[in-house]
Amino acid sequence: MQTLTDTIQLFGPLTLLAILAGTFLGIILGALPGLSAAMAVALLLPLTYGLDTIAGIGLLLGAFCGAIAGGSVPAILLNMPGTPGSIATTFDAAPMAANGRAGKALGLSVAASFLGGTISALILMLVSPLIASVALQFGAAEYFSLSILGLMIIVSISGGSLIKGLIVGLIGMLMSTVGADQVTGAMRLTFGQMSLLTGISLLAVIVGIFAVSQLLLDMEKMHEKRPSMKVENALEGAFPRMREVLRNWKLLLMSSFIGAGVGAVPGAGGSIASIMAYDQAKRFSKNSKEFGKGAPEGVVASESSNNAMVGGALIPMLTLGIPGEGATAVLIGGLMIQGIQPGPMLFDTQATLVYGIFVAFLLANIMMLFVQWWGIRLFVRILRVPQHFLLPLIFIFCAIGVFSINSDYFDVYLMMALGVLGFFLARFGFGVAPVVIGLILGGVAETNLRRGLQTFDGSWEPFFTRPISVTFLILALVFVVFSLRASWRERKANAVSN
Amino acid sequence: MKGHLQEAVFSLLLALVAAFLCVSAMDIPGGAHGSIAPATFPSVITFIIALLAILNVIACILKGKKANNLPAISRQGFLNLALFIVLSTAYVWVISMAGFLVSTFLYLLLMPPFICLISTDRKGHVAKPAFWARVTVFALLGTGIIYGVFVELLKVRF
Structure with a gap:
């Protein structure tokens, strides 16, 4: 009862305003084609520096939910997903818009996003404390093995090539080693640079890798002719009533469970969640032949699952401190900037904060419904803002945001250098999210490996004999073998087709 | 290549x-x-x-x-990147020398025409006086808003 009272007290007007602002800005950023949810959260991260913990996290959660939901606007009106999670939305929403039912598609997507997000918030509240109570039994060996498993899952699932995935994940892990060694104080890879004494700025990595690299990707193609974006008559067709959405309650529930389940698996993300939910919806629908031609069920399945993915992705993040994908890696960065280390201990020592995060996520979903429902005309107009105004504005926001944390210009130059690295990694198909995930997991892996070896008198044996630790390591190996087998099969299939 | x-x-x-x-x-x-x-x-x-x-x-x-079946980065693509990086690095350097307001206003004034000049379908914009009026208003507003958020609200000092 005391925790409940304390949690309620966290939500003053400033916190509510921060969640609202995060949701609003998240929808705007998500509605801009090419900007991912991770980039939206990364761009807003510097704003949390001056806020108290729950207001800052609420702002970021609002941005995460808003960006995923906002991604449906260009998916419907331009047949161009705003975020990867909206890919499956284009399958039916774009044909609906082409047939003069854009208003209905937008309304369905808003309502389904809200319901999917709310269901996943409930799943998060129920499942997280259970996982955290199990994770409290983990020691250094288990944490080391878990971080290796997390990294292996991400490099196996997120990219096409295991070699490329490993390179990117290891680059992130390498970044975590820079700075003064925590045990001996020895300088590691600082090259005499005083700004690196306390390690690489997490914000510079996050903003450089996710935001600046995306700006450079846009700049590279600037000279190419692009298809004209006609968004006139965007809201033709009546908005649906909530009753109409709730008529698909079975589909909503199924898609939300798929979304939350997929979101909880590190590396999976919104695009896999929405495509899986869409596929299942098509399989079980009586109107399966209508899918791909403008079936409202397709929009409901995709949008409810991609927003449910958010709640799912928060489960490993909060309970184990393991980021599931890019946006949760940025969220962990946000928590760390506030001096909070996510993991099972958080449930034990700062239960009020954990419940505050749950409530903030639920509120972000509710606010997302109202903001998007009433502001949809404004968000449609966002699509008309020309890139030559947007790109410089985003760059300034990145530069000043990164500078604001330590008032150090070195961090800004580092952000730009990492942006260039991120550009080439993205451009040549390496992917960028594993860099930030590797950076967070690298610290966890090294700290726990060293702590474990000290505890076990320098012996490696317990890492391979303790049941949970060895299970994680075997699973990591299984993911590697699975990934190698998949790429070998793909190569064989290509050889046959050639 | x-x-x-x-x-x-x-x-x-x-x-x-x-x-x-x-x-x-x-x-x-x-x-x-x-x-x-x-x-x-x-x-x-x-x-x-x-x-x-x-x-x-x-x-x-x-x-x-x-x-790798991804298309290669063209010479023009490399040039676009290089120009953007040079201009943006110069902006960060100018902030440390001339302060936030002047550098941000200049950056927001110069970048939109630069981006239009390198994009095939927007080259024509630069010749129109209305475009320059819009860019000036955008630079003034953008500088003001970012100054308000970071300097006044978040108390960032340059």
Whole structure:
């Protein structure tokens, strides 16, 4: 009862305003084609520096939910997903818009996003404390093995090539080693640079890798002719009533469970969640032949699952401190900037904060419904803002945001250098999210490996004999073998087709 | 240069940087103290990155286009990137010399016409007086809003 009272007290007007602002800005950023949810959260991260913990996290959660939901606007009106999670939305929403039912598609997507997000918030509240109570039994060996498993899952699932995935994940892990060694104080890879004494700025990595690299990707193609974006008559067709959405309650529930389940698996993300939910919806629908031609069920399945993915992705993040994908890696960065280390201990020592995060996520979903429902005309107009105004504005926001944390210009130059690295990694198909995930997991892996070896008198044996630790390591190996087998099969299939 | 060759060159650069960092990491002082030495983690990681990057170079060369079907970065693409990076780096440098207001206003005034000039379908905008009026209003408003958020609200000092 005391925790409940304390949690309620966290939500003053400033916190509510921060969640609202995060949701609003998240929808705007998500509605801009090419900007991912991770980039939206990364761009807003510097704003949390001056806020108290729950207001800052609420702002970021609002941005995460808003960006995923906002991604449906260009998916419907331009047949161009705003975020990867909206890919499956284009399958039916774009044909609906082409047939003069854009208003209905937008309304369905808003309502389904809200319901999917709310269901996943409930799943998060129920499942997280259970996982955290199990994770409290983990020691250094288990944490080391878990971080290796997390990294292996991400490099196996997120990219096409295991070699490329490993390179990117290891680059992130390498970044975590820079700075003064925590045990001996020895300088590691600082090259005499005083700004690196306390390690690489997490914000510079996050903003450089996710935001600046995306700006450079846009700049590279600037000279190419692009298809004209006609968004006139965007809201033709009546908005649906909530009753109409709730008529698909079975589909909503199924898609939300798929979304939350997929979101909880590190590396999976919104695009896999929405495509899986869409596929299942098509399989079980009586109107399966209508899918791909403008079936409202397709929009409901995709949008409810991609927003449910958010709640799912928060489960490993909060309970184990393991980021599931890019946006949760940025969220962990946000928590760390506030001096909070996510993991099972958080449930034990700062239960009020954990419940505050749950409530903030639920509120972000509710606010997302109202903001998007009433502001949809404004968000449609966002699509008309020309890139030559947007790109410089985003760059300034990145530069000043990164500078604001330590008032150090070195961090800004580092952000730009990492942006260039991120550009080439993205451009040549390496992917960028594993860099930030590797950076967070690298610290966890090294700290726990060293702590474990000290505890076990320098012996490696317990890492391979303790049941949970060895299970994680075997699973990591299984993911590697699975990934190698998949790429070998793909190569064989290509050889046959050639 | 074709896409897979560009990727091979990038991977080779990665391997060289990783090898350099590996050698640097080996010089990190400090003993193991019953665990692993501070040099171990960075040395092992950089060694594996160098090895994997070389494997990727070989894969790119042996498999050719099959290794990477992404289109190559064109000369114009490289030029766009270089100009954007130079202008943006200059902006950050000018902030440290001339302060936030002047540099941000100038950056917001110069970048939109620059982006229009390099984009095929927007070149014509630059010749129109209305475009310059819009850009000036945008630069003034943008500078004001960012100043309000970061300097007044978040108390960032330059």
